[in-house]
Amino acid sequence: MGLFEEPRATILLRPEVLDTDYIPDVLPHREAQMKEIASAISYALDTGHSSNIFVVGPPGTGKTASVRYILRELSSYSPLTFQTYINCWVYRTRYSIISFLAKELRIPVPRRGVAPDEAYDRIFARLNDSRGAVIVLDEVDRLSRESTDVLYDFSRLHEFLEVPTVIITIANSESFVYRLDPRIYSTLFSRKVEFSPYTVPQLKDILRERAKIALAEGTYDENVIGLCAAIGWKRGGDARAAISCLYEAAVLAEREGADRITPEHVRRVEGLIKSSRHESVDPKFIPIVEILRERGELTVKELYEEYVRRADKITLRAFRNYIKELESLGVVETRRLNVRGYVRAVRLRE
Numbered sequence: 412m413g414l415f416e417e418p419r420a421t422i423l424l425r426p427e428v429l430d431t432d433y434i435p436d437v438l439p440h441r442e443a444q445m446k447e448i449a450s451a452i453s454y455a456l457d458t459g460h461s462s463n464i465f466v467v468g469p470p471g472t473g474k475t476a477s478v479r480y481i482l483r484e485l486s487s488y489s490p491l492t493f494q495t496y497i498n499c500w501v502y503r504t505r506y507s508i509i510s511f512l513a514k515e516l517r518i519p520v521p522r523r524g525v526a527p528d529e530a531y532d533r534i535f536a537r538l539n540d541s542r543g544a545v546i547v548l549d550e551v552d553r554l555s556r557e558s559t560d561v562l563y564d565f566s567r568l569h570e571f572l573e574v575p576t577v578i579i580t581i582a583n584s585e586s587f588v589y590r591l592d593p594r595i596y597s598t599l600f601s602r603k604v605e606f607s608p609y610t611v612p613q614l615k616d617i618l619r620e621r622a623k624i625a626l627a628e629g630t631y632d633e634n635v636i637g638l639c640a641a642i643g644w645k646r647g648g649d650a651r652a653a654i655s656c657l658y659e660a661a662v663l664a665e666r667e668g669a670d671r672i673t674p675e676h677v678r679r680v681e682g683l684i685k686s687s688r689h690e691s692v693d694p695k696f697i698p699i700v701e702i703l704r705e706r707g708e709l710t711v712k713e714l715y716e717e718y719v720r721r722a723d724k725i726t727l728r729a730f731r732n733y734i735k736e737l738e739s740l741g742v743v744e745t746r747r748l749n750v751r752g753y754v755r756a757v758r759l760r761e
């Protein structure tokens with residue numbers, strides 16, 4: 412075997428299927444919730460009446476996956492409907508959300524920026540050319556406290572548009588809505604679709620579906636599935652934890668040259684599993700996300716200098732480790748800018 416060749420995968424045939432961003436073709440045990448969201452959308456598009464939905468549930472209960480699945484279906488069912496997905500953990504301010512929307516609608520935004528009112532006028536004009544608009548605000552509870560005014564803007568969107576709108580907000584809990592203006596609450600958050608923690612049998616069904624596609628036949632059994640499901644259940648009925656567990660166990664088994672995954676492999680990786688996507692995202696990383704959001708792609712050095720200015724005087728070496736960590740969490744991506752690979756550029760992952 413050549414020096415750079417990887418040994419051939421024997422267990423994990425399609426690792427991307429166990430990625431947390433992967434949207435499977437079937438989402439067991441979420442049929443009712445997906446149907447409810449989809450019918451609210453088709454009702455709005457068919458009747459012209461706007462309606463909004465608040466999707467709420469603990470981490471790993473399939474909220475993002477279900478809504479993205481619906482958007483995917485919608486794009487083939489109604490291609491003239493404008494749809495967009497905004498993660499408010501990444502776009503945390505009113506300004507960044509407006510700029511993002513403008514970009515999605517291919518509205519040129521001058522470098523000096525535009526006043527929100529002016530940007531909104533152009534956004535409304537574009538939206539009125541579509542059949543309707545479906546806008547998803549995921550992790551809406553992560554908006555910074557000063558930025559909830561963007562929710563007020565969204566709650567009034569239907570007043571300025573001739574086409575129907577559906578705003579889908581997603582959050583882990585309801586508690587943050589209590590500090591919002593009652594008018595925002597009643598328009599955006601009063602219709603709730605709840606995602607409850609998965610039970611062990613439900614997690615097993617989810618794991619079996621994923622394992623069937625991702626793993627080679629005969630490399631896992633019901634004990635492995637059951638153990639991963641139990642771990643996901645212990646973490647609060649979290650499918651992300653259950654799936655990551657299966658993934659890590661498969662990687663470990665493969666690395667050790669085993670021909671199958673055993674419960675022992677699962678037990679050994681249990682400690683590595685993080686329940687929530689952001690559980691491990693330290694607040695010290697937030698300025699990095701903010702700088703990249705404002706300035707787009709930067710070299711590590713430029714980003715570092717700005718970080719030191721805004722946040723904390725750490726060493727470049729420590730900062731490189733921050734970037735590595737954010738990359739492994741899937742928040743940023745990096746690429747080499749020169750052949751030797753000394754200069755790397757960093758940007759937010761879309």
Ligand SMILES: Nc1ncnc2c1ncn2[C@@H]1O[C@H](COP(=O)(O)OP(=O)(O)OP(=O)(O)O)[C@@H](O)[C@H]1O
Nearest residue numbers: 431438439469470471472473474475476617650651
């Ligand atoms: N019913 C399901 N069938 C198949 N896979 C699922 C199901 N529910 C969740 N998953 C998978 O579990 C992982 C976590 O799901 P998702 O990202 O939708 O969780 P979430 O509810 O948005 O969590 P969070 O609140 O932390 O954002 C994803 O990989 C997703 O594909």
Ligand SMILES: [Mg+2]
Nearest residue numbers: 474475476549
């Ligand atoms: Mg989510």
